[in-house]
Amino acid sequence: MPLGLRHPPPSRGNATRPSDPRLTFATVHLLITLPTPTNPDGTCLALLDRTTYKQLVCQTSYPCPVSRPRFPAHHIRSAGAAGIGLFAVRNLAAGELVLAERPLLVVPAAAPEEDWEACVARLPPAAHRSLMALSDVGPQNGGRPAARRVRTNSMRGVSLSGKEQDYLAVGALMGRVNHSCTPNAVVHFDSRALALELRALRNVGAGEELRISYCNAGAPLAIRRAGLELYRFVCNCHSCASGQAGDAVRARIRVPDLQFITSPAAKIERCLSQVMQLERAGLEVLAAYGTCVALLVGLYKRLGDFDKAAYYRARTDAWGLAMYGDANRRD
Ligand SMILES: C[S@@+](CC[C@H](N)C(=O)[O-])C[C@H]1O[C@@H](n2cnc3c(N)ncnc32)[C@H](O)[C@@H]1O
Known part of the structure; x- marks a missing residue:
């Protein structure tokens, strides 16, 4: 049974509760945050079940403002064969915040793709353009263009209530972070701020590309390759290039x-x-x-x-x- 979207369409404006920066509309399943002067952190459309919705909005001080690194830490440019990528503009220390953003869209991983598409269709125009500008792996794996973008550009395993780990979150900037099986960065989700955060996992030099792992980096090569098929590229990080040697390291x-x-x-x-x-x-x-x-x-x-x-x-x-x-x- 598809989730949500059997309910009346959400209001995009904040006419009903103009003074409430927290949310502008909620059926039992849809939550939209819109930027306001006091809450400039961007639009997020989230498709939620009733329990998760309540857990999310009932948190103390929800939504906290999205954190910002003290000094700008990233820029986006070509990463050669991997397309666009995200690079450090200065030296970063392990644990340092590189970037945080409110996702454009949060959907249950288990929801039918038509529901993802319906949500994408309801995004405000600027958010819709940002999402549709993300990388598209093409129709080979099936699915329509909007669903394909959700599938290949989302952070997986997002937990909104601190318990279950079953949401996908698509960020306009996070969607530009490429993969490595030996990642130097990690993305996590801050449910209080409704934000994706990218942090350095080890010290990263200025100019280095920040990469996360799209798969279980501890798994053997064959399993990592299978996990990456969805994204339609073959990883050539030094661990993959070393083949069996990389597996031997992992086994130890x-x-x-x-x-x-x-x-x-x-x-x-x-x-x-x-x-x-x-x-x-x-x-x-x-x-x-x-x-x-x-x-x-x-x-x-x-x-x-x-x-x-x-x-x-x-x-x-x-x-x-x-x-x-x-x-x-x-x-
Ligand atoms: C989430 S997007 C990352 C941003 C993307 N490079 C772009 O141009 O928007 C995922 C896509 O990036 C490319 N990609 C990511 N990591 C890669 C890697 N290590 N090697 C080659 N391509 C990679 C693949 O095409 C993959 O489907």
Whole structure:
């Protein structure tokens, strides 16, 4: 049963509640935020079920303003064979916010594509143009042009209520971020601000392209390739180019079992070896990396080396910030 859209069409204006910057219209399923002088963060059309809608708008101080990096951090230009891409304009530290934007559209992944299309058709004209200007993989995988754009340019696994992970969010700028199996950036969703946030996962140099992973970066090559078929390109990142060697590195990645190691120094050595291996492979995106860095904090503390403990604490914080954002921190 298609979701939403059996309900009356939404009002685009804010005539009914002009003083409420939070939302201008809601049936049980549709929410549209429109920019106002006090809330300039752009239009988002979200197709929601009743429970998620309530959870979203009942959050304290919803919607928070969309965060901005202190200084501009990105620009968009040609990335050669990958089309358009997003590049760092200055050095970025791990965990740093590169870009945040209110998505143009948020739809349930499980909704029929006709519902996605109906939502796209209801976008205000400027938002509609932005969405339709995003990359189109062509009709080979099926679907109509609007649905294809949603499918290939959306961030997946978006959780709006903090529980389920089943929404797709399309951002006009986030839709320009290319893929790497060894990503240097991560996108997450801040439900309080109704915003997508892109953060650096490791230190990134000025001029470097920011890339996220469209697939499970920890999976073997064949599975990553299958996951990327939808996007109709073959990844040529150094991990993919190294073929079996990349798989061998991934097979060796695990959080070390420290239970039967008695010497703290030996425990540290095991964790450091994993951290270095993951950094060499460019796989900081894997949970094992965050766990090993966090383990080092406690291990150095136990050894009485508080400088190193503080160093790894800062790196754990930066990693948590990159992976989960400020609002979604799990600690
Ligand atoms: C979400 S869009 C990214 C922005 C896109 N490059 C553009 O020009 O708008 C996804 C599309 O970008 C291209 N792409 C992304 N990452 C790529 C990569 N690593 N190598 C080649 N093409 C890539 C593919 O065509 C893919 O379908």
